[in-house]
Amino acid sequence: xxARVLVIGxxxxxxxxxxxxxxxxxxxxxxxxxxxPSDYMLxxxxxxxxxxGVLDPRNIAVSLRTELPRTRLVLGxxxxxxxxxxxxxxxxxxxxxxxxxxxxxxxxxxAVTRLLSVPxxxxxxxxxxxxxxxxxxxxxxxxxxELAPHExxxxxxxxxxxxxxxxxxYTGSELAAQIALLAKEAVxxxxxxxxxxxxxxxxxxxxxxxxxxDPRLSAPAEQALRSHGIDVRLRTTVTEVTPTxxxxxxxxxxxxxxxxxxxxxxxxxxxxxxxxxxxQGRLTVDEHLRVPGYDGVFAAGDAxxxxxxxxxxxxxxxxxxxxxxxxxxxxxxxxxxxxxGESRPYRHRDLGFVVDLGGSKAVADPLRVxxxxxxxxxxxxxxxxxxxPAGRLRVATGWLNEAVxxxxxxxxxxxxxxxxxxxxxxxxxxxxxRPA
Numbered sequence: 001x002x003a004r005v006l007v008i009g010x011x012x013x014x015x016x017x018x019x020x021x022x023x024x025x026x027x028x029x030x031x032x033x034x035x036x037p038s039d040y041m042l043x044x045x046x047x048x049x050x051x052x053g054v055l056d057p058r059n060i061a062v063s064l065r066t067e068l069p070r071t072r073l074v075l076g077x078x079x080x081x082x083x084x085x086x087x088x089x090x091x092x093x094x095x096x097x098x099x100x101x102x103x104x105x106x107x108x109x110x111a112v113t114r115l116l117s118v119p120x121x122x123x124x125x126x127x128x129x130x131x132x133x134x135x136x137x138x139x140x141x142x143x144x145x146e147l148a149p150h151e152x153x154x155x156x157x158x159x160x161x162x163x164x165x166x167x168x169x170y171t172g173s174e175l176a177a178q179i180a181l182l183a184k185e186a187v188x189x190x191x192x193x194x195x196x197x198x199x200x201x202x203x204x205x206x207x208x209x210x211x212x213x214d215p216r217l218s219a220p221a222e223q224a225l226r227s228h229g230i231d232v233r234l235r236t237t238v239t240e241v242t243p244t245x246x247x248x249x250x251x252x253x254x255x256x257x258x259x260x261x262x263x264x265x266x267x268x269x270x271x272x273x274x275x276x277x278x279x280q281g282r283l284t285v286d287e288h289l290r291v292p293g294y295d296g297v298f299a300a301g302d303a304x305x306x307x308x309x310x311x312x313x314x315x316x317x318x319x320x321x322x323x324x325x326x327x328x329x330x331x332x333x334x335x336x337x338x339x340x341g342e343s344r345p346y347r348h349r350d351l352g353f354v355v356d357l358g359g360s361k362a363v364a365d366p367l368r369v370x371x372x373x374x375x376x377x378x379x380x381x382x383x384x385x386x387x388x389p390a391g392r393l394r395v396a397t398g399w400l401n402e403a404v405x406x407x408x409x410x411x412x413x414x415x416x417x418x419x420x421x422x423x424x425x426x427x428x429x430x431x432x433x434r435p436a
Contacts, residue, residue, distance in 0.1 A: 003338055004031045006088060006102035008078045008270070010064055012323035013301025013330070014108035015041040015389065020331035022070045024340055032071045033100065035078050035090055039064050042131065043388055045320060046395070048171065051134040052178025052358070053185075053407040059394040061131065067390055074100065078109065081274050083294050104296045104334050107274075107283060108327060111265035111302040111318060120241035125166070125259040128175060135414065137260065141179060142186055142411035144257055149192035156244075159255035161197045164246050166238050167262030168204035169212055170355060173221055175262060176202045177358030180228045186409045201231045201254065203238060210363075212317070213353050217363040220372035224361035265318060267303055279305035279315060287345035289330040298333055300326035309347050320387075321351065354380035 005021060007014045014034065021032055040061040049055040064073055076092040088100045113127045126140075127133050144160040151157040163183070165176045180200045187193040202225060204211065208218040209225070209232065222232050233248075238259070240247040245255050267281040276291055277284040282305040283291055289304060291297040300306070301323035305315040316322045325348055333343040352365040354376070362376035364383075371379060381399060385392050 002029060002031045003103040004033060004101065005104045005106070005334055006100060007032070007034045007106045007108060008081075008088065009107070009109035009268075009301075009303070010034050010036040010041050011044075011108060011110040011301060012041070012320045013110070013303070013327035014106070015062070015064075015068070016324050016327035017106055017108060017300060017331040017334075018068050018071050018327075019389075020328045021334060022068065024331060024335040025338065026340075027070065029338060029340065030104075032068075033074060033102070034064065034068070034071050035074045035076060035088065035100070036064070037075065037077050037093070039073060039075060041067075041389070043384075044129075045387075046384060047128070047131070047134050048174040048178045049356070049398075050131065051128070051138045051175060052182045053138055053409070054178070054402045055395060055398040057131045057135060059391050059398055060388075062388075062390045078270055081105065081107075081270070083274070083276065083297060086296075102296075104337060105298065106330050106334060107271070107297070107299040107303050108301045108323075108330075109268040109270050109303050110323075111267055112269065113261065114264045114266040116263065118238055118240065121238075121259075121261060124241045124243055125261040127261055128171060129265075137179075137258075138182065139411045139414045141183055141258060142409060143413070145183060145186040145190060145193065145198075146411065148197070149190070155255050158197070158199070159244055159257050161193075162199040162201070162254065162256040163258040163260065164201045164203065164238070164254060164256050165260045165262060166203050167264065168202050168206065168209045168232065168234065169262065169264065170210065170353070172202060172204070172260075172262035173210060173225065174356055174358075175260065176200055176230055177225060177228055177356075177361065179260075180230050181358045182407060184229075185407045189406075189409055196229075198229070199231065200229070201233060203233050203236050203248070205235060205237045205249075207234055209234070210355065213355070214365045214368070214370060216370040217353075217355065217365060217372075220370075221355060221357060221363045224357040224363065224372070227361065228358060265302065271303055282315070288333050288343045289326060289346060290333060296337060298330045300330040306346055309345075310350065316346075316348075319353075322348065324387075354383050356380045 043060040046060045050057045076090040080089040091097050148157050148160040165172050183198045209221045237249045238246050283299040285304045302318040308314045308316045329346045336343040354364040356362050362380045364371045364376040364379045
């Protein structure tokens with residue numbers, strides 16, 4: 001009888017795990033099942049370009065049905081895992097519950113937006129983790145540019161054309177650049193507005209841009225953002241968010257209708273409910289990505305505390321590079337446990353990072369060689385085209401359109417969100433309601 005391999009989550013780790021399993025395991029040996037709320041794998045590194053109107057969201061959504069034809073997809077969210085009975089509880093979008101059993105389990109449920117105890121963040125700030133949030137943010141900014149000329153109060157007019165991005169890491173930096181370019185493009189087509197009325201601020205408590213990356217990238221990244229007219233404020237953060245302003249840690253109050261929260265992520269709350277050993281909120285695994293003491297249970301990506309071979313005693317950071325590679329290693333371990341091939345320990349060579357800062361601006365450190373400007377832009381886009389599992393031509397076409405024509409400036413009147421990363425808030429509450 002075929003063994004059932006259940007993979008929870010189809011981000012980078014889950015997607016590449018399933019793709020490797022399909023290649024390593026004969027069809028008669030295993031049934032591959034994935035649990036995920038959507039039928040696509042989101043290529044998250046290009047999400048800022050969706051918010052900026054450069055790329056169509058469908059171009060960075062990799063179809064699971066098309067790319068993983070052997071996998072049986074269960075649309076829904078995992079609500080709990082019972083390792084003893086080898087079952088997983090699932091609830092679909094309509095609230096219907098069901099239970100799946102499994103012979104091998106791979107936990108790749110990823111991460112959710114990290115919420116801090118800052119008054120007003122949950123109610124009034126915007127998260128940036130998925131396509132819905134990216135599209136809403138784009139629509140919201142374009143709407144504010146249209147509404148600003150009709151304001152009689154100069155403070156209110158300024159608030160509508162001011163965007164505050166909290167977090168100067170990878171996501172916050174890229175998003176701020178795309179927002180600035182999008183808003184300025186909208187203003188150029190609006191005779192009632194001036195380009196210098198657009199104000200984008202980036203805040204971070206760190207003392208440099210891109211605090212988690214090579215320090216040599218920080219100065220050129222800050223310079224690139226400032227060249228777009230972005231106000232970069234380091235050693236500064238938000239202490240309160242209201243519907244019309246933010247209070248900063250230096251005592252200043254900024255009038256704004258748009259606050260975007262990019263301060264990082266935390267492991268999915270599902271991990272807390274499993275009752276398995278954790279480290280920094282992530283499942284403890286060995287170098288083969290097995291959960292020690294629990295036969296047939298594996299974890300990878302942001303859900304797993306994978307020992308970092310390059311930094312003894314530490315665990316690998318939450319990056320797409322690590323998740324993709326770990327998904328493949330976990331798949332090899334699952335296949336080996338079923339008698340096909342051998343497992344191998346997780347090893348990696350850091351290829352560096354790429355950060356697209358809009359227009360011709362970028363920073364990168366391929367193989368630890370720091371680059372900025374156009375050379376970094378070439379490396380950045382080349383890397384993304386190589387890393388995309390599908391849709392490369394569509395993405396390249398989107399970039400070509402950006403180079404030779406204006407960005408489309410149309411807002412669709414999308415339904416306003418409920419505030420800060422509503423999905424992330426629901427995840428936290430869902431975890432709190434789970435039995436221990």
